[in-house]
Amino acid sequence: MEEIHLIVAKNLKTLRKSKKLSLEKVAELSGVSKTMIGQIERGESSPTITTIWKIANGLKVSFTSLLNYPQPETTVISKADVQMLDEDNGKYRAYPYFLFDEDKRFEVYSVEIDPGGKLESTAHKDGTEEFIIVFEGELTIDTNNQHYKxxxxxxIKFKADDLHSYYNTGKKTTHLSMIIYYGT
Amino acid sequence: MEEIHLIVAKNLKTLRKSKKLSLEKVAELSGVSKTMIGQIERGESSPTITTIWKIANGLKVSFTSLLNYPQPETTVISKADVQMLDEDNGKYRAYPYFLFDEDKRFEVYSVEIDPGGKLESTAHKDGTEEFIIVFEGELTIDTNNQHYKxxxxxxIKFKADDLHSYYNTGKKTTHLSMIIYYGT
DNA sequence: CTTTCGTTTACAATATAACGTACGAATTGT
DNA sequence: ACAATTCGTACGTTATATTGTAAACGAAAG
Structure with missing residues (x-):
């Protein structure tokens, strides 16, 4: 495998060019000297993690994006085109947008829960985790014998290998995205 | 936010103790001196990325596991607690909720785009895909020389290995969730 | 062709990472 | 109880990261 400082060299150069910035501008944004940015990009130096951190923050990219970089085939999926899965007399509705794939090992749903609606979920296999972002309304989750609002x-992120429940205790329909990641 | 070298200090100490290794043993496995391992764990030094790389390989853990905050089982993350990444004079705002992890190979963001707001994204590495669910407002994506609304x-799901752009051509702020899956 | 400008690279000085050895404290074995 | 061993830290030295300034380079304009 290529040495880590050469990976960072390529990533930093590509990122800077794509943002159309000079070495001097990156230095100004990040607080790292222009000379140093140049040396990093040419692979002439192995910077400290503090330096990488400053550059990532200055360029407003995640720290790890300087260490790894990622590619498309495009699909728009209409809500009307997916088969809604409902529970609790339709008060809980899940739209499976991206289903399980052996490589990616996750599924993505859009979920709506009406006020008073609830779902009790089965325990998934060991290593399974869920990632939920709430866009509207509120969500209460019971897991590990605790309530999370x-x-x-x-x-919220949690291990989904135990029984867990979702509720809407508010007054508006909750809209959320849910990623279920199955372990390896 | 805590300084990156202090995050690494805690992660390394926790990992070494959990594997019941001495400083000397870690030095032997990684090729980094015992003194240096000690200094890193005490937060007395900001190691280079090459040093971190050697330690990660020596201990057979992912590089990013030494750099990320240790992950508790259940985490509620408030929007206010994540560092917003913005573009286009703040009209495009991304909230990184779950950052890259060597095992899961995806990142999750919540994104807001004001009317007229736009982001031109860099091309990612081969195998990278994006999954986006729009909750509010509308989204136009340019990729593969086509517009997708x-x-x-x-x-929408697409391969993110080319230059691509996001726009809001509507009259309300767009709210969406974005998953970036990096290939293996 | 010359000048100007923006950008990148070279160079020297300073700061700090990284190493090897020594030391003190704690643990283990006799 | 004492010696040997293990462990983590201190210290001095070397290697390199990092900075600031000067020089080199390429493109554009006159």
Missing amino acids: VKPGDC | VKPGDC
């Missing part, structure tokens, strides 16, 4: 704009 | 409740 998630407000609009916030998110 | 996504309405509220609908979603």
Whole structure:
């Protein structure tokens, strides 16, 4: 495998060019010297993690994006085109947008829960985790013998290998995205 | 936010203790000196990425596991607690909720785009795909020399290995969830 | 062709990462 | 109880990261 500082070199150069910035501008945004940015991009130096951190923050990219970089085939899926899965007399509705794939090992749903609506979920296999972002309404999740309340704009991540439940205790329909990641 | 070298300090100490290894043993496995391992764990030094790479390989853990905050089983993350990444003079705002992990190979963002707002994204590496669900407002994506329009409740999946852009051509702020899956 | 400008690279100085050895404290074995 | 061993930290030295300034380079304009 290619040495880590050469990976960072390529990623930083590509990112800077794509944002149309000079070395000097990156130095200004990040607080790292222009000379140093140049050396990193040419693979002439192995920077410290603090330096990488400053650059990532200055360019407003995630830290790890300088270490890894990712490619498309495009599909628009209409809500009307997916088979809704409902529970609790239709008060809980899940739209499976991206189903399980052996490589990716996750599924993605859009979920709506009317006020008072609820779902009790079965325990998934060991290593399974769920990631939920609430866009509207509120969500209460019972897991690990605890209640977690998630407000609009916030998110929650938890291990889904135990019985767990979702509720809407508010007064508006909850809209959320749910990723179920199955372990390896 | 805590400094990156202090995050690495905690992660390394926790990992070494959990594997019941001495400083000397880690030095032997990784090729980094015992003194240096000690300094890193005490937060007395900001190691280079090459050093972190050697340690990760020596301990057979992913590189990013030493750099990310340790992940508790259940986490509610408030929008206010994540560092917003913005573009287009703040008209495009991304909230990184779940960042890259060597095992799961995906990141999850919540994104808001004001009317008229736009982002031109870099091309990612081969095998990278994006999954987007629009909850509110509308989204137009340019990729593969085509326009794709996504309405509220609908979603889109595409290969992200080319230059691509996101727009809001509507009259309300667009709210969406975005998953970036990096290939293996 | 010359000048100007923006950008990148070279160079020297300084700061700090990284190493090897020594030391003190704690643990283990006799 | 004492010696040997293990462990983590201190210290001095070397290697390299990082900075600031100067020089080189390429493109555009006159």
